[in-house]
Amino acid sequence: MERETTVLIIGAGPAGLATSACLNLKKIPNMVLEREDCCASLWKKRAYDRLKLHLAKQFCQLPHMPFPSDAPTYIPKHGFIRYLDDYVSYFNVSPFCNRTVESASFDRVSGNWAVFAQNTLSGETEKYSAKFLVVATGENGEGYIPRIPGLDSFSGEVMHSSSYGNGEKFKKRKVLVVGSGNSGMEIAFDLSNWGAKTSLVVRSPVHFLTEGMVKLGMVLLKYLRVDLVDKILLMLSKFKYGNLNEYGIERPSKGPFYLKKATGRSPVIDVGTIAKIRAREIHVMPSIENVNGRFIKFVNGETESYDAIVFATGYKSTVRRLLKDDGGLFGEDGMPRKENQNHWKGQNGLYCAGFARAGLFGISKDAKAISQDIGLILSHQF
Numbered sequence: 601m602e603r604e605t606t607v608l609i610i611g612a613g614p615a616g617l618a619t620s621a622c623l624n625l626k627k628i629p630n631m632v633l634e635r636e637d638c639c640a641s642l643w644k645k646r647a648y649d650r651l652k653l654h655l656a657k658q659f660c661q662l663p664h665m666p667f668p669s670d671a672p673t674y675i676p677k678h679g680f681i682r683y684l685d686d687y688v689s690y691f692n693v694s695p696f697c698n699r700t701v702e703s704a705s706f707d708r709v710s711g712n713w714a715v716f717a718q719n720t721l722s723g724e725t726e727k728y729s730a731k732f733l734v735v736a737t738g739e740n741g742e743g744y745i746p747r748i749p750g751l752d753s754f755s756g757e758v759m760h761s762s763s764y765g766n767g768e769k770f771k772k773r774k775v776l777v778v779g780s781g782n783s784g785m786e787i788a789f790d791l792s793n794w795g796a797k798t799s800l801v802v803r804s805p806v807h808f809l810t811e812g813m814v815k816l817g818m819v820l821l822k823y824l825r826v827d828l829v830d831k832i833l834l835m836l837s838k839f840k841y842g843n844l845n846e847y848g849i850e851r852p853s854k855g856p857f858y859l860k861k862a863t864g865r866s867p868v869i870d871v872g873t874i875a876k877i878r879a880r881e882i883h884v885m886p887s888i889e890n891v892n893g894r895f896i897k898f899v900n901g902e903t904e905s906y907d908a909i910v911f912a913t914g915y916k917s918t919v920r921r922l923l924k925d926d927g928g929l930f931g932e933d934g935m936p937r938k939e940n941q942n943h944w945k946g947q948n949g950l951y952c953a954g955f956a957r958a959g960l961f962g963i964s965k966d967a968k969a970i971s972q973d974i975g976l977i978l979s980h981q982f
Contacts (some may be wrong), residue, residue: 601726605631607974608715608730610704610922612639612695614669615954615963616736617684618662621691622971625664628876628978631728632695633717640684640693642740643677646762650790652676653960654782654869656815660960662687663968674811699726704733705924706948713949715841731949732974738954738963739864741918745911746778752908761787761912767794770908775799777895778888779912780806782868789873789914792803792881799883799904805852807859808841809833814869817857830855833933841870848884864957917955926950944970949977 607623609616623630632847638644653660653675657667660675665687671679687693699717702725713733717726743760745751751758761783767775767790776789780802788800803905809817813836820829833856844850850860856867876882885904889897894905917934920926929936929946936943936955944952944966951970956962 602729602919603726604729605629606730606978607631607732607734608633608713608728609734609736609953610701610715611736611738611954612693612697613642613736613738613740613954614640614662614960615966616695616734617688617691618963618967619736619953620971621665621687621969622663622692623974624691624693626971626975628971628974631730632693633699633701633715633728634695634697635700635720635862637687637697639693640681642762643681643684646743647677648761648764648783648787648790649677649766650786651783653680653747654814654866655818655961656811656957659818661964662960663964664816665690673815675795681727697914698943701922703924704735704922706950711948732761733949733953734951734953734970735919735923736918736953737919739917739957740915741934742916743911744914744916746831746913748888748891753893754891754896755893756906757908759908759910761910762915764910767791767796770794770796773797773907774905775908775910776801776885776904777910777912778907779914780804780868781912782866783914784912785868785873786871787910788882789871789876791910792876798881799906800877801885801888801898802849803887804897805850807834807837807851807856808844808849808870808874809837809856809867810840811869813837813840816909821857826857826861827855833857841874844874844877848886866959920951928979945973 607630609619612632616632620630630905657675661667698720701717704715712729712731714729719726743762771794774797775791776799777784778801788798791798798863813833817829817833859865885898887899889899895903897903919934927947931937934966952967954963
């Protein structure tokens with residue numbers, strides 16, 4: 601059986617949902633394929649309990665639906681899940697769940713995209729055909745754990761942050777968190793609050809800001825250059841946190857918003873982690889050299905034993921596994937080669953949403969741009 605539509609969207613995370621909603625408003629037929637049994641599975645199944653949006657709500661809303669005025673400035677996990685479910689219902693987005701896309705290729709004879717997906721409930725392989733294909737699997741396709749010599753010998757528990765809920769079961773246990781981004785810092789804080797003996801690997805310089813500083817920076821960026829905004833935020837951060845070198849934490853040489861734009865790496869919004877580091881309730885460690893059983897050796901020569909390791913080392917794109925004819929849109933890392941404002945558009949009706957390294961704000965821009973472009977192309981054909 602073959603299903604045909606005008607636009608086929610792979611992925612029912614925020615990027616796929618937003619793109620479908622924008623297309624629905626334009627009455628452009630579309631289908632959404634999702635490998636999990638629900639939409640927004642990253643948020644519903646792979647997000648820790650205390651997670652909340654790291655930017656103020658006005659920078660995180662999806663197209664055509666602002667957050668309620670009485671919602672908190674920084675939306676917690678369960679509040680964002682409710683928002684997404686309301687979004688799906690309001691814009692009549694109906695994903696085909698339990699569909700694992702195995703391949704997507706452009707048929708030059710028909711001029712359509714041919715997509716094969718396995719229905720994981722029935723075991724059958726289904727074919728979908730569409731004039732336009734939107735890859736909305738995003739940057740967070742699957743959890744990434746770096747290769748570390750001897751890691752397979754570790755006799756304790758190893759998990760990626762996507763499997764971490766809270767620190768209750770780690771009470772009084774020695775836990776090493778690897779990763780100094782927002783997830784790593786917040787998970788370390790959570791573990792410490794639950795009574796775990798927590799250490800945190802900080803491998804590279806990192807910026808610490810408060811929620812208020814980030815919100816101020818987002819507002820100032822509307823009026824000032826990035827370098828000027830960064831100078832203001834660095835001054836405020838230094839006043840708030842002082843010099844953290846003695847605790848094993850350095851600041852980057854470039855400013856926080858410059859780095860966000862250039863590399864996609866966000867500054868850390870401090871939830872109380874710095875106070876625990878200063879109180880020695882969380883111990884900062886350098887990079888890992890190797891693992892031997894429960895013993896972990898660090899590059900400074902120190903060796904410590906741990907009961908568990910939590911890798912908050914981010915995610916990686918999986919798009920190259922399924923996409924056969926991308927026309928050079930994606931690089932080897934599964935991210936768009938183009939870094940300009942049209943990074944979302946490829947050849948032969950191929951688009952990508954959620955790959956801009958700009959969070960939900962970037963997702964919203966991608967979805968609107970893609971739907972507008974497809975609408976313009978279709979209007980010229982009829």
